[in-house]
Amino acid sequence: MHIVVPLKQVPDLVEELQIDESGKDLNREWLKYKLNEFDEHALEEALLLKDELGCQVTAIALEAEDIDKTLFTAAAKGADKLIKVMGNWGTSLSGHGAAKALASVIKGMQYDLIITGVQAADDRDGQIAVLLAHYLNLPHVSVVTGVRIAEGKALAQKEYSGGMMAEFEVDLPAVLGIQAARETPRYAPVSRVRQAMKQTSIEEIPARDFVMSAGSSVRRMFKPVTGHGAQMLAGSTEEIIDNLLNVIRERGIKL
Amino acid sequence: MSNDVLVIAEQLRGKLEDVTFELLGKGKDLAVAFGGNLVSVLLGSGVRDLAARMGTAQKVLYLDHDQLAEYNPETYSKALVGVLKSRNPKLVLCANTSMGMDLAAGLSVDLDIPLVAYAVGLDVENGQLAATSQLYGGKVSVESEFEGDRYIVSVIAGSFPAENGKSAGSPEIEDVSVQDFIHDTRIRFKKLIEPEAGDVDITQQPVLVSVGRGIQSADNIPIVQELADALGGALSSSRPIVDNKWLPKTRQVGKSGVKVRPKLYLAVGISGAPEHIEGMKDSELIIAINTDPGAPIFDYAHYGITADLFDIVPALTAKLKG
Numbered sequence: 001m002h003i004v005v006p007l008k009q010v011p012d013l014v015e016e017l018q019i020d021e022s023g024k025d026l027n028r029e030w031l032k033y034k035l036n037e038f039d040e041h042a043l044e045e046a047l048l049l050k051d052e053l054g055c056q057v058t059a060i061a062l063e064a065e066d067i068d069k070t071l072f073t074a075a076a077k078g079a080d081k082l083i084k085v086m087g088n089w090g091t092s093l094s095g096h097g098a099a100k101a102l103a104s105v106i107k108g109m110q111y112d113l114i115i116t117g118v119q120a121a122d123d124r125d126g127q128i129a130v131l132l133a134h135y136l137n138l139p140h141v142s143v144v145t146g147v148r149i150a151e152g153k154a155l156a157q158k159e160y161s162g163g164m165m166a167e168f169e170v171d172l173p174a175v176l177g178i179q180a181a182r183e184t185p186r187y188a189p190v191s192r193v194r195q196a197m198k199q200t201s202i203e204e205i206p207a208r209d210f211v212m213s214a215g216s217s218v219r220r221m222f223k224p225v226t227g228h229g230a231q232m233l234a235g236s237t238e239e240i241i242d243n244l245l246n247v248i249r250e251r252g253i254k255l
Numbered sequence: 256m257s258n259d260v261l262v263i264a265e266q267l268r269g270k271l272e273d274v275t276f277e278l279l280g281k282g283k284d285l286a287v288a289f290g291g292n293l294v295s296v297l298l299g300s301g302v303r304d305l306a307a308r309m310g311t312a313q314k315v316l317y318l319d320h321d322q323l324a325e326y327n328p329e330t331y332s333k334a335l336v337g338v339l340k341s342r343n344p345k346l347v348l349c350a351n352t353s354m355g356m357d358l359a360a361g362l363s364v365d366l367d368i369p370l371v372a373y374a375v376g377l378d379v380e381n382g383q384l385a386a387t388s389q390l391y392g393g394k395v396s397v398e399s400e401f402e403g404d405r406y407i408v409s410v411i412a413g414s415f416p417a418e419n420g421k422s423a424g425s426p427e428i429e430d431v432s433v434q435d436f437i438h439d440t441r442i443r444f445k446k447l448i449e450p451e452a453g454d455v456d457i458t459q460q461p462v463l464v465s466v467g468r469g470i471q472s473a474d475n476i477p478i479v480q481e482l483a484d485a486l487g488g489a490l491s492s493s494r495p496i497v498d499n500k501w502l503p504k505t506r507q508v509g510k511s512g513v514k515v516r517p518k519l520y521l522a523v524g525i526s527g528a529p530e531h532i533e534g535m536k537d538s539e540l541i542i543a544i545n546t547d548p549g550a551p552i553f554d555y556a557h558y559g560i561t562a563d564l565f566d567i568v569p570a571l572t573a574k575l576k577g
Contacts, residue, residue, distance in 0.1 A: 011391065013392045013526070016547075016549055017394050019395070026395070037495070095360070118356065119356070121391045123372065124371065124397055125371060125372060126359060126363055126370045126372050127372070130360035135364060139442045140328060140357065140361070141357065141442065142328070142353070143356060143511070157448070160354075160511075161512075162450065163505060163507070164447060164448070164449065165450075166325070167445040167446050167448060168327070168328075168443065169443045171441040171442070180497070183500070184500055214369055215369025215403055216369045216371055216399045216400065216401045216402065217400060218397055219398045219400045221396070221398070223395065223396070225554065229553070230555075230556040230559030231558050232553075232561065240567060241570055244558070244571065245571075245575075248542075253461070253518050255487070
């Protein structure tokens with residue numbers, strides 16, 4: 001059983017995001033990147049399957065700044081093989097483009113299952129998992145919160161709204177878009193990551209096919225002003241709490 | 256090519272989802288702007304009566320097949336590709352729901368039509384569509400323009416009023432035959448799994464203290480639980496808390512959780528991603544505590560506090576306990 005896990009970095013949303021001078025992209029000069037949290041869950045689900053069934057797990061990512069560290073971290077957590085897909089796409093590759101580049105390399109690999117995050121904070125033109133499945137002509141289920149393998153097939157639990165779920169049996173090979181792993185994603189201490197950097201190598205493979213455009217482009221980026229805006233309560237902790245309790249009591253909520 | 260706007264209707268267990276009416280309401284305006292008709296496509300088995308409820312549409316294409324009785328990413332996708340190829344609408348609208356996330360991007364590849372996802376706004380300017388998406392956890396709005404003249408857009412639920420799509424009317428219902436190729440499937444629906452029962456029903460609670468990523472670790476959950484207890488309310492949460500198994504699924508507010516409308520919704524350490532906002536924005540009183548003054552939650556809250564929850568929450572609990 002061979003599982004491929006495409007990984008992607010996204011801007012760290014805890015940091016303040018700024019729009020650049022063109023008004024069409026983020027100001028990326030000081031932007032901090034981190035592994036897409038859904039990809040982190042996808043990697044965890046793959047590693048859980050490895051723990052249970054002894055699968056081989058390959059982490060794959062497109063060439064990007066600091067992506068090596070993300071790949072080595074995956075190795076420190078238990079990924080067996082690391083692949084970096086090389087290409088001159090800068091920072092503005094579309095989701096379609098990224099999926100096509102990944103598909104062009106994965107096509108030549110041996111695999112039974114591709115597991116990646118259900119979405120990323122910047123996939124404006126669609127989610128990688130679905131796109132990848134359609135470029136590779138594979139069956140696909142997204143918003144998956146648990147995978148089991150039985151009799152050469154995957155059993156995937158898919159989340160609906162209101163806590164309802166559905167179970168699907170999926171022929172392999174297949175692509176699954178992971179919402180959440182069955183367990184909290186494991187942590188790799190820095191020492192293990194350093195060790196992985198020494199002991200593991202990243203195989204670099206050029207993308208055989210990719211497109212930059214997805215048939216649409218960004219015209220403008222701006223900070224949203226969607227709601228009515230909150231009235232801010234400020235002051236000392238004591239003052240804030242008194243104001244807060246007054247607001248709640250004024251609404252007739254019994255405390 | 257037609258100038259029609261085609262809405263992919265969503266039904267579960269014989270009930271149309273609210274978001275379908277949101278899309279119909281918005282789709283009606285867009286169809287007028289393009290000079291086409293509003294058409295809805297409904298897939299299922301034995302649910303023809305639902306088609307009649309979509310009076311806002313001029314026409315409903317109804318695909319009835321036993322393989323479409325339950326939603327299946329593969330059969331629904333194949334059936335929709337067939338319909339869209341023959342009808343060739345100007346614009347396809349689907350919801351950015353669990354089902355829509357399976358379908359939209361795949362249709363974009365199979366039909367070679369550009370997709371813009373996570374849309375919250377749609378306008379027609381000089382005959383061309385412009386779509387505004389909420390990206391980066393709701394922190395940035397992105398306006399997209401298209402190169403061609405056909406489009407697929409997936410829309411975040413709650414972006415448009417459902418009332419606009421609920422007109423009476425009687426649409427023309429056209430039965431569309433489904434080819435048998437969908438019998439040979441690589442994905443098979445096995446069963447629906449009901450939500451776990453037995454826990455607190457957060458939709459029935461007048462006071463909710465809702466906790467997000469700002470709580471940092473499972474060990475800190477008791478801090479917010481104590482506040483919920485002191486307020487006589489219950490503890491709910493945003494998605495990452497449940498994904499990390501710090502609270503059970505039954506406590507999750509938002510797109511993949513439940514929608515709530517309590518008298519008081521106290522959001523603690525929740526940034527306010529669109530998926531979360533969808534589930535709580537109709538609460539009567541929303542108060543948000545977050546360290547980030549730019550957090551989207553402050554756009555929806557009535558009152559906001561820019562502070563560390565670890566300062567405010569224990570002090571508030573202590574004050575309430577007197």
